[in-house]
Amino acid sequence: MAEFVIFFIMAAVALGAAISMVLARNPVHAALLLVTVLVAIAVMFLLQDAQLLAAVQIIVYAGAIVILFLFVIMLLGVDKSESLHDPVRSQRPAAIVLGVVGLAELLFLVGHHWATGTSSGPGLNDGSGGNVERVARSLFTSYLWPFEVTAILLVVAVVGGVVLARRSGLPPQQELELERDDDDTEPDAMTESTSEVSAP
């Protein structure tokens, strides 16, 4: 009963925040609404005996990924409101129709047992220890190789992020000078792009 009430409150909060996120004109508001959705999903993880994932969800998503989003929003200075005008007129109704059809398909699958499969691995309560220990045992035995590959993936992502976010292959000092020079020449490129945008 209590679980049911918690589920419904969290579902209402998450769906409301998700819809507001899609409709938010300001990217900062969208990021904060995304945090709300992520916290609600963490509560849903707790309701389903996934304590480790609930903690990881809060730490990694709400604590790291959304902060990264906010940093980029502030770095780029795009925190001003944008108009929701769409240059491609038929895209929005088409997207909504597509979304409704997709939702109908998913809901159809929810009601059918053949879409769910059967269990073939260690259960949620097999072995000793709590949820953390059981997930860890799974990760460090049957999924040890993929786990190591994710370490490499994260290193590649960090190196890729640094390489991409840097302006050029120059050392930082020269790069700064280049940036100063560029500020003089930038207006041409800017007027070009804004005229492109404002054209109906």
Added chain:
Amino acid sequence: MTLASVHLTDSYFLTFAAMLFSIGAVGLLIRRNVLVMFMCVELMLNAVNLTFVTFAKTLDDIRGQAIVFFVLVVAAAEVAVGLAIIVAIFRRRRGGATADDIDLLRG
């Protein structure tokens, strides 16, 4: 009496996850702001994670939770690289943060 007999089954969670996924998909299609589009992708990933956790509980299989861990790692890597690409693009073109600004297939 009727409320007390209601149980929280997997179909509630699956329906909720399907709704979140659809909202994310529609948002990805109708928004033009690259950052908000990215947030919609995160929303879809989270809906799928919730589905994984729901099936882990329903089928009593811990591997459903282990796979969510990998999805989280890939999502973190994707955000790091994706946001770096967005920063690189919008340093070059300061016009705006919409996907329509990046319509030229040239350097």
